Amino acid sequence: MNPSNFFQKASTILESLKKDFLFRILEIPSGIDLSSNDYLSLTKHPKLIASVKEGLDLYGAGSGASRLVSGHRDSFDTAEKACSEWTGTESALMVANGYAANLGLISCIANAKTEIFTDRLNHASILDGVRLSGAEKTYYKHVNLNHLEELLQKSKKREKIIVSETVFSMDGDFAPIEDLLYLKKRYEATLILDDAHGIGVFGDQGSGKIFEVLGKDKIREVDFITYTSGKALGLEGAWIGTSKIGREFLINKMRTFIYSTAPLPAVAHAVPTSISLLKTMENERKDILKKSEQLRKRLDLKKYPKSNSQSQIVPVLFPSEKSVLDAAQLCRNNGLYVKAIRPPTVTVPRLRISIHSDTTESTLEKLISLLPEF
Numbered sequence: 311m312n313p314s315n316f317f318q319k320a321s322t323i324l325e326s327l328k329k330d331f332l333f334r335i336l337e338i339p340s341g342i343d344l345s346s347n348d349y350l351s352l353t354k355h356p357k358l359i360a361s362v363k364e365g366l367d368l369y370g371a372g373s374g375a376s377r378l379v380s381g382h383r384d385s386f387d388t389a390e391k392a393c394s395e396w397t398g399t400e401s402a403l404m405v406a407n408g409y410a411a412n413l414g415l416i417s418c419i420a421n422a423k424t425e426i427f428t429d430r431l432n433h434a435s436i437l438d439g440v441r442l443s444g445a446e447k448t449y450y451k452h453v454n455l456n457h458l459e460e461l462l463q464k465s466k467k468r469e470k471i472i473v474s475e476t477v478f479s480m481d482g483d484f485a486p487i488e489d490l491l492y493l494k495k496r497y498e499a500t501l502i503l504d505d506a507h508g509i510g511v512f513g514d515q516g517s518g519k520i521f522e523v524l525g526k527d528k529i530r531e532v533d534f535i536t537y538t539s540g541k542a543l544g545l546e547g548a549w550i551g552t553s554k555i556g557r558e559f560l561i562n563k564m565r566t567f568i569y570s571t572a573p574l575p576a577v578a579h580a581v582p583t584s585i586s587l588l589k590t591m592e593n594e595r596k597d598i599l600k601k602s603e604q605l606r607k608r609l610d611l612k613k614y615p616k617s618n619s620q621s622q623i624v625p626v627l628f629p630s631e632k633s634v635l636d637a638a639q640l641c642r643n644n645g646l647y648v649k650a651i652r653p654p655t656v657t658v659p660r661l662r663i664s665i666h667s668d669t670t671e672s673t674l675e676k677l678i679s680l681l682p683e684f
C-alpha cells in the first residue's frame with residue numbers, strides 16, 4: 311500500500327472519530343485518582359518501591375532476552391511460587407502483561423477444531439486471543455448460563471473452551487464462577503477465568519475472586535486463570551495459574567512467552583513484597599467495598615441508570631458520548647481524575663469509577679455533587 315494513501319485514509323477516520331466524540335488522546339493524570347486499577351494504592355507504597363529498587367540493584371535494568379534464551383532469573387521462580395501459594399493454583403507462569411497472557415494462552419490452546427464460548431463482555435485481550443487461535447467463536451449473553459448451556463448442547467466440536475472474566479472490568483459485576491465450573495465439567499470443556507480485577511481485592515488475604523468462591527480445594531479444577539500484577543498488586547505484568555503440565559505446555563507453546571523479552575526481573579523480585587502487603591490489607595478491602603456500595607446508593611438516589619456492579623468498579627452510565635466527555639472534563643477541572651469510557655470499549659458510554667483504599671467519603675460527595683442530573 312502506498313503510505314501516503316494510508317495516512318489520507320487515517321486522517322479521514324480520525325476526523326470522523328472527532329465528529330462522533332470518539333477521538334482518544336493521551337493525558338497525564340492529575341488530581342484524585344478515581345480511574346486507575348491501583349485499588350489498594352500500592353503503586354506509591356514505600357515498601358513496594360524499595361523492593362523494585364532492590365530488584366534493580368540485584369538484577370540490573372533489563373532481562374536482555376526471552377526467558378527461554380537468557381532472560382530467566384531466580385526472581386521469576388520465587389515470584390511464581392509466591393503467586394501459586396497465595397492463590398492456591400498448582401503452579402504459575404509469569405508473562406509480560408495480562409494482554410499477552412490472554413492472547414498467548416488462548417491462541418496456543420485452541421485451534422480450528424475448537425469452539426470457544428466467550429461471555430459477550432469479555433476483555434479485548436480475550437477476544438483477540440480467540441481470533442488469533444482460529445477457533446470458532448461463540449458469544450453467550452453476558453453472565454447468562456442458560457444461554458451458555460444451550461450453546462454448549464448444540465456444539466458439534468469435540469474441543470470446547472469456556473472463557474470469562476470474574477469481575478467484569480467495565481461493569482464491575484461478577485461471573486457465576488461455580489456454575490461455569492459445573493458446565494465445564496458437564497460438557498467436558500476447558501475453563502479459562504480472568505481474575506485481573508479480583509486478585510488483591512477479593513478472597514481471604516486478597517487471594518482473588520475465584521479463591522473466594524471456590525476455595526483451596528476446588529480452585530485447581532479451573533484449568534487456566536489469568537491474574538495481573540499491574541492492577542491491585544501495584545506493579546506490572548501478569549501470571550497464568552494452572553497445573554504443572556499446563557505450565558510446561560505454555561513454556562513450550564505460548565508464543566507471547568517464547569518470542570518476547572522476559573519482563574523486568576526487578577518487578578518479579580517485588581511481586582512477593584506486594585503479595586505480603588496485600589495479605590494484611592483486610593480492612594482496606596472491606597472499606598473499598600463499603601465505599602463502592604455507598605457510591606452505588608448515591609447514584610441510585612440521583613436517578614442514574616442502575617448498573618449490575620457489585621465490586622470496586624462502579625460504572626456511571628451516560629446517554630451519549632458528548633455528555634460523558636463533558637462530565638469527565640468537569641470532574642477533572644475540579645480535581646477528580648475521572649475518565650470517560652466510550653465505544654468500542656463499551657456499548658453504553660460511562661464514567662468508570664474505581665474505588666481505592668485511599669478514596670475518602672468527601673471525594674465521593676464531591677463526585678456526586680459534580681455529576682449532572684438527568
Ligand SMILES: Cc1ncc(COP(=O)(O)O)c(C=O)c1O
Pocket residue numbers: 407408409410412433435475479504506507538539540547548
Ligand atoms: C479483564 C482484563 N484482562 C486482562 C487485562 C490486560 O491486563 P494488562 O493491563 O496487564 O495487559 C485487562 C486490562 O485492563 C483486563 O481488564
